[in-house]
Amino acid sequence: MRHWIALLAALLPLQVLALSGEEVMKKSQAAFLYAGKDFKARVLMKLINKDGQERLRELAMLRRNSGEAGGEQKFFMYFFQPADVKDMTFMTFKYPAKDDDRWLFVPALNMVKRIAAQDKRSSFVGSDFTYEDVSGRDLGDDSHVIEREDKVGARDCYVVKSTPKAGDADFGHKLTWVDKANFLPLKEEQYDRRGARYKLFTADEVADVKGFPTVTRRTMKNLQSGHRSEVTYVKSDYDLGIDDSLFTERFLRQPPRKWID
Amino acid sequence: MDRLNVRRVLALIASLFAVQPAAAELTVSGFLQQNTAFNTGAANPDGRRYKWLEERAQLKLDATGGGWRGHFKADAYYDHLGRGLGSEVREAFLDYSAGAFDVRVGRQVITWGLGDLVFVNDVFPKDHEALFAGRPLEYLKRGVDAIKLGAYPDFASFELVLMPSFRESRIPDARRFHLFDPMPAVTNRVGDQPGQGEWGLRVYRDVAGYDAALYLYRGFQRTPSMRPDRLAAPTRITFYYPELSVYGASVSGRAGDGVLSFEAAYYESRQDRGGGDFSVPNSQTRLLAGYQLQPWEDFTLSLQYYAERMHDYAAYQAALPAGFPMEQRWSRTVTARATQFFRHQTLRVSVYASYNASNGDYFVNPELRYSFTDRVWGALGANAFGGKPWGQFGQLSGDDNFYLQLRYEF
Numbered sequence: 001m002r003h004w005i006a007l008l009a010a011l012l013p014l015q016v017l018a019l020s021g022e023e024v025m026k027k028s029q030a031a032f033l034y035a036g037k038d039f040k041a042r043v044l045m046k047l048i049n050k051d052g053q054e055r056l057r058e059l060a061m062l063r064r065n066s067g068e069a070g071g072e073q074k075f076f077m078y079f080f081q082p083a084d085v086k087d088m089t090f091m092t093f094k095y096p097a098k099d100d101d102r103w104l105f106v107p108a109l110n111m112v113k114r115i116a117a118q119d120k121r122s123s124f125v126g127s128d129f130t131y132e133d134v135s136g137r138d139l140g141d142d143s144h145v146i147e148r149e150d151k152v153g154a155r156d157c158y159v160v161k162s163t164p165k166a167g168d169a170d171f172g173h174k175l176t177w178v179d180k181a182n183f184l185p186l187k188e189e190q191y192d193r194r195g196a197r198y199k200l201f202t203a204d205e206v207a208d209v210k211g212f213p214t215v216t217r218r219t220m221k222n223l224q225s226g227h228r229s230e231v232t233y234v235k236s237d238y239d240l241g242i243d244d245s246l247f248t249e250r251f252l253r254q255p256p257r258k259w260i261d
Numbered sequence: 262m263d264r265l266n267v268r269r270v271l272a273l274i275a276s277l278f279a280v281q282p283a284a285a286e287l288t289v290s291g292f293l294q295q296n297t298a299f300n301t302g303a304a305n306p307d308g309r310r311y312k313w314l315e316e317r318a319q320l321k322l323d324a325t326g327g328g329w330r331g332h333f334k335a336d337a338y339y340d341h342l343g344r345g346l347g348s349e350v351r352e353a354f355l356d357y358s359a360g361a362f363d364v365r366v367g368r369q370v371i372t373w374g375l376g377d378l379v380f381v382n383d384v385f386p387k388d389h390e391a392l393f394a395g396r397p398l399e400y401l402k403r404g405v406d407a408i409k410l411g412a413y414p415d416f417a418s419f420e421l422v423l424m425p426s427f428r429e430s431r432i433p434d435a436r437r438f439h440l441f442d443p444m445p446a447v448t449n450r451v452g453d454q455p456g457q458g459e460w461g462l463r464v465y466r467d468v469a470g471y472d473a474a475l476y477l478y479r480g481f482q483r484t485p486s487m488r489p490d491r492l493a494a495p496t497r498i499t500f501y502y503p504e505l506s507v508y509g510a511s512v513s514g515r516a517g518d519g520v521l522s523f524e525a526a527y528y529e530s531r532q533d534r535g536g537g538d539f540s541v542p543n544s545q546t547r548l549l550a551g552y553q554l555q556p557w558e559d560f561t562l563s564l565q566y567y568a569e570r571m572h573d574y575a576a577y578q579a580a581l582p583a584g585f586p587m588e589q590r591w592s593r594t595v596t597a598r599a600t601q602f603f604r605h606q607t608l609r610v611s612v613y614a615s616y617n618a619s620n621g622d623y624f625v626n627p628e629l630r631y632s633f634t635d636r637v638w639g640a641l642g643a644n645a646f647g648g649k650p651w652g653q654f655g656q657l658s659g660d661d662n663f664y665l666q667l668r669y670e671f
Contacts, residue, residue: 047605049605055605055607055632055634055635056635081635082632082635082636082670083290083292083635083636083670083671084632084638084668084670086290099515099518101470101514101515108397108398108399109370109372109398109399109401109402110369110370110371110372110402111372113375114472114513114514114515114520114522115520115553115561116518116519116520116553116554116555116561117515117555121558122555122558122559123558123559123605123606125606126602126605126606126607127605227605245413248413248418249418249465249472250363250411250413250418254330254356254358254363256358257286257325257330
């Protein structure tokens with residue numbers, strides 16, 4: 001019996017190692033983008049060009065999961081800054097393996113319009129983050145392989161190589177450093193189709209919020225242009241009971257102050 | 262905006278703070294703006310070279326507390342083309358929301374429908390002069406003094422708008438724009454505003470992933486019709502707003518790689534159901550189909566097809582006095598808007614073009630807009646018009662202009 005336990009103990013690390021790249025990315029997506037039933041944060045986004053000039057975007061973000069990790073999600077965003085988009089709201093219904101539905105409320109005209117959402121690789125509000133970087137890329141679009149193990153600071157990580165299955169993707173592949181303990185992505189390198197590294201994501205601060213490890217500061221840098229975007233989450237919170245009815249035209253036009261402080 | 266209304270609005274805002282003194286949270290913002298539009302062709306009918314030359318300041322106050330919200334937006338301006346110093350309350354309303362109901366009382370901007378500079382179910386007042394004189398797009402809409410009631414049960418959302426007094430759309434000033442006038446010799450002209458109010462209802466919900474809406478409106482035409490005191494040798498023209506009801510519907514949703522929109526409405530000209538009064542617009546059907554897509558990053562293309570059909574065309578033809586231009590039964594328009602962002606979405610290049618295949622009318626508006634900083638932006642654009650001398654845009658063919666907008670926001 002004792003031998004059996006010893007054998008089992010010896011096998012355990014192998015068991016962990018035996019996670020596939022696919023499984024690591026699935027756990028990472030769950031930890032990074034699906035934590036909690038719902039989530040709220042005030043997002044400060046600094047867009048910094050190579051000369052150090054800064055522009056600030058500030059918004060309140062709400063997210064609600066409709067079901068399990070990897071399933072449908074709803075996002076609601078309310079902009080505080082810059083001044084010319086103040087009071088603008090933006091709503092996204094994100095579906096796995098299907099294009100998002102997106103709506104925009106333009107306060108100057110008091111008009112809600114549905115907007116085309118075909119290009120998930122587009123920049124989010126002019127930043128170095130794409131819509132996919134913000135709300136996640138469909139895992140099924142890429143094949144994922146654990147390349148090696150590595151450390152980011154003191155944290156042990158899997159290094160997962162994700163390669164688009166379709167040939168028409170605008171990037172060649174990406175490498176993600178996934179924390180072995182909490183499965184948050186701590187670093188990501190995106191390579192262009194010629195194999196040159198062109199974008200670098202780093203998780204600069206991870207905090208525990210209601211028991212959920214949360215990336216509260218992150219940077220995406222475009223290595224080719226020198227432009228970077230720094231994002232800070234303040235007032236992050238989970239499991240607030242955000243109701244499904246919030247994600248409707250009514251509140252797009254009149255965002256409830258309760259949720260966007 | 263007269264002084265009396267400003268005072269009334271200020272009293273309203275003051276009473277808001279009286280209601281919720283402790284809980285209210287106030288934010289103040291606004292802008293300073295310079296706006297110039299320079300004629301590229303002819304001078305104005307009054308001889309001036311500018312379509313618009315104005316400095317403007319806007320103050321915006323927002324107060325929230327509990328289920329309440331107060332919003333106040335007012336402008337002060339100086340117009341160098343004869344209008345001088347003035348002020349206007351753009352919006353001033355109170356919101357209250359409780360459960361599945363809410364209400365908004367006061368001056369508010371309401372936009373219905375899906376059109377891009379084409380209006381099918383958006384029956385609310387516009388400022389056409391603002392659009393043609395190179396002002397920022399938000400000035401296209403005029404607020405209405407209304408009570409808006411919202412009810413949001415599970416099966417659909419309802420929005421009822423009660424407007425106790427009529428507010429007209431603003432048409433271009435005849436001193437600044439070359440407007441078609443079928444009776445230029447008659448200079449005695451009077452206005453006649455409807456004495457009654459108006460109302461509208463919008464019901465909307467999701468239908469299988471599509472946004473569907475129904476619209477009802479009972480009120481008046483927003484732009485005036487002209488009625489001479491007599492047809493032979495008239496001495497006086499009355500500008501008035503004929504009675505109108507609108508019954509409409511719209512649907513929009515994802516189709517292929519883009520967003521597809523359909524909108525339709527029946528315009529019932531209540532003041533002339535037979536169509537035999539030439540001074541009242543004929544009853545109409547309006548149809549709109551639109552498609553918007555994003556073929557590459559930061560580029561959006563939207564296309565629209567818009568048609569109007571007169572219902573009592575034979576009666577219209579028979580009643581039209583000699584010397585008045587005759588419209589076709591169908592009016593068909595195509596529009597396109599292309600928008601490309603550059604430099605992390607701080608530089609926007611866009612062009613809007615509209616062409617009416619039935620009478621050759623066109624309107625083209627290219628624009629370059631740049632955000633110098635998070636607080637300062639400027640836009641440089643042009644308006645070009647052409648077509649038949651009596652067409653919506655054709656009459657403005659002498660009014661082509663370049664414009665500049667510069668704004669500091671705080």
